[in-house]
Amino acid sequence: MKYQQEFRDPELAKKLFREIDAITTREWAIMEVCGGQTHSIIRNGIDQLLPDKIELIHGPGCPVCVTPLELIDKALAIAERPNVVFCSFGDMLRVPGSDKDLFRIKSEGGDIRTVYSPLDAVRLARENPEKEVVFFGVGFETTAPANAMAVFQAKNQGLKNFSMLVSHVLVPPAIAAIMESPTNRVQGFLAAGHVCSVMGFSEYPPLAAKYKVPIVVTGFEPLDVLEGIRRVVAQLENGTFEVDNAYERIVTFDGNKAAQTMLADVFDVTDRAWRGIGTIPLSGWTLAEKYRAYDAEHKFEVTGIKTHESPLCRSGEVLQGTIKPHQCPAFGKECTPRKPLGATMVSSEGACAAYYNYGRFTATAK
Amino acid sequence: MNDLDFNAWTCPLPLRDYPKIVLGHGGGGKLSNELVENLFLPVFSNESLDKLSDSAQLDVGEILKNGGRLAYSTDSFVVQPLFFRGGNIGHLAVCGTVNDVAMSGARPLFLSAGFIIEEGFEVESLGKIVGTMGEIARKSGVRIVTGDTKVVDRGKGDGLFINTSGIGVIPEGVDIAPHRARAGDVVILSGEIGLHGIAIMSEREGLEFDAPVESDCANLNFLVEEMLDVTKDIHVLRDPTRGGIASALNEIAKASNTGIRIYDERVPVPDAVRGACEMLGLDPFYVANEGKLLAILPRERADEMLEKMRAHEFGQKAAIVGEVVAEHVGMVVAKTPFGSTRVVDMQLGEQLPRIC
Structure with missing residues (x-):
């Protein structure tokens, strides 16, 4: 359990809480970018124990939450087809499309499989040559290398029955978009540690300099998160805006070069719509021209998709940090994990679901 | 076995x-x-x-x-x-x-x-x-x-x-049911959680671990008999199968109109289960068990009960993991080792492995 229990040590955590407390003199709003960090913060109740002056804003870093509704509807339309085996990571299954989710399609006879790796989907394609196997390739830079590898391998193996529905999103353009927003309140960022393990953090110094905002590469265990917060607060109090790495055991400045090479080969950067936020220029990846044959959107020509979002859902504001989940009037009423109106209520990394599952008690007690 | x-x-x-x-x-x-x-x-x-x-x-x-x-x-x-x-x-x-x-x-x-x-x-x-x-x-x-x-x-x-x-x-004089939990009772768990669920899942998904996880499947009737020898005044017994201890405790809290408080660090989770859960994005509190029980009984009998349970082959790691309280009725709340709290909700369906 090395790297697990030792980064959850309650005594060391208390020491960090005290240090943060000691250096905090003013009110600060800090955004943790990644859903995994949100999950850790809420599960461990870190937000309850920080000084009142520090506000954590939960960022748009949950891939399930920001995948546009139109793409979910496309996924559903493809998954419904009789000859398709539709593979997805588990938590996409319950994300509501305009009128159903993948679970519904499965119950209606669709062949939906939960896989743990996109390479499992490639294997399924190889083993079932008479079927069309489609993998739902969503996520940030973290999951992208494995997805790229799947497409790369499928091409190398000459598989004609494998394709990927891609909705990859990128963190740095999202940080820029948040800082450009007229309603922005974020003063410092915890950058997503595992995104940086792939990409490194060379993209961040220009952002920190341009927006005068400290960015600290941060891990996911309680001590990692606390150390990230401590370093951001220290910078805010000192008036500096550097990029700092608090996740040195995993992240290097240059990141994983082999993964980056693979990504550059398989994907092209493109404009991408973020659910609840809108289109952010050059904020996502799509399959490169030479892999067009593996692009499920292209292959299945899903057209005529008309999406409708619930008018009650304010997940966009939640994702941008302008409201807290429980400040949404529908939270816990019309919108629950059982009947989610928006994706933020679905994934356990989604800010609304995290609040609902772990924070309901404290949110109502306050 | x-x-x-x-x-x-x-x-x-x-x-x-x-x-x-x-x-x-x-x-x-x-x-x-x-x-x-x-x-x-x-x-x-x-x-x-x-x-x-x-x-x-x-x-x-x-x-x-x-x-x-x-x-x-x-x-x-x-x-x-x-x-x-x-x-x-x-x-x-x-x-x-x-x-x-x-x-x-x-x-x-x-x-x-x-x-x-x-x-x-x-x-x-x-x-x-x-x-x-x-x-x-x-x-x-x-x-x-x-x-x-x-x-x-x-x-x-x-x-x-x-x-x-x-x-x-x-037997005459025994009245065990979920609605009988009372504020002040202790919650005892008979041993390590998550083994069955992870054993099945790793087999199903072809996951390999350094130390393979074995199902804890066991018959608990003789353990229960021994427990009843300590006192017939056990209020609730529950085997936390599907949905794990989280779902079982939620059902008890709702049935008895009480709140249940558990302490994260007191719940025995084997390293292998913890590791597998980390990897798959699951919470061990929701993973199935097939050879464990939760017992809710008056605090004054707890020490004697633990001693008896620990002497039994299926109760060796029995521990008090929490208590029944009058606050937050119908809810299970976990105390983290850091001193904060969180709601341990009933899960909706199957646990869904996370993307990353």
Whole structure:
């Protein structure tokens, strides 16, 4: 359990809480970018124990939450087809499309499989040559290398029955978009540690300099998160805006070069719509021209998709940090994990679901 | 469970020349009879079953002469894979119902067993599973007194489904039910959580771990008997199977109009389960157990109870993991090692592995 229990040590955590407390003199709003960090913060109740002056804003870093509704509807339309085996990571299954989710399609006879790796989907394609196997390739830079590898391998193996529905999103353009927003309140960022393990953090110094905002590469265990917060607060109090790495055991400045090479080969950067936020220029990846044959959107020509979002859902504001989940009037009423109106209520990394599952008690007690 | 040798099992009489189940085995004719006489009876044999009447005839006068009530429970078993580390569907089919009956404080006595077999299922595998059921039934002190076999077309079943139901006797003076939890009671957990769920999941997903996780599948009725020797005043017993301890505790909190507070660091989670859960994005509190129980009882009996439980093979790691409180009615709240709290909610359906 090395790297697990030792980064959850309650005594060391208390020491960090005290240090943060000691250096905090003013009110600060800090955004943790990644859903995994949100999950850790809420599960461990870190937000309850920080000084009142520090506000954590939960960022748009949950891939399930920001995948546009139109793409979910496309996924559903493809998954419904009789000859398709539709593979997805588990938590996409319950994300509501305009009128159903993948679970519904499965119950209606669709062949939906939960896989743990996109390479499992490639294997399924190889083993079932008479079927069309489609993998739902969503996520940030973290999951992208494995997805790229799947497409790369499928091409190398000459598989004609494998394709990927891609909705990859990128963190740095999202940080820029948040800082450009007229309603922005974020003063410092915890950058997503595992995104940086792939990409490194060379993209961040220009952002920190341009927006005068400290960015600290941060891990996911309680001590990692606390150390990230401590370093951001220290910078805010000192008036500096550097990029700092608090996740040195995993992240290097240059990141994983082999993964980056693979990504550059398989994907092209493109404009991408973020659910609840809108289109952010050059904020996502799509399959490169030479892999067009593996692009499920292209292959299945899903057209005529008309999406409708619930008018009650304010997940966009939640994702941008302008409201807290429980400040949404529908939270816990019309919108629950059982009947989610928006994706933020679905994934356990989604800010609304995290609040609902772990924070309901404290949110109502306050 | 380790004293069973599946490899040594042989069919007492060859079943004609069918190595696989055919539709006729469920047809009620000669093939059905052969299956019963050559496969089920030799393993399950007891006075009541051997009569092969349409229903079991049970003498209960002696059993109930000191009063008491009957406990009656049923459960269906549809696990995949049928064979897993630490057991097979036969273990679950017997232990599951034995445990459900025992969770009302009853001594389980009689089981029924219904088999729905898919055409083409290996007779040898069926033999192994039935052999296990016989073995575990003997070990648990229950008799399988009635049964049924049906065969469904290939593709209409998933190899084998088993339903068992069980009858037991609740001793006079024992009143164990979820609504009886009272503020001030302690919550005892009989041992490490998550083993069964992770064993099944790792088998199903082909995940390999340094130390393979074995199912904790076990019959808990004798542990319960020993616990009742300490005091009959146990308020609630629950085996946290599907949905794990989180779901079981939520049900208790709702049924009893109390709140339940648990302490994260007191809940024993084996390293291998923790590691697997981290990797898959699961919460061990929601992972299934098949050989653990939660007991809720007055605090003053807790030490004595723990001592008794820890002396039993299935309660060695028993621990007080929490308490029943008057606050946050209907909710389970966990205290983290950092001093913060979070709601441990009922899960909606299956736990879904996270993307990253």
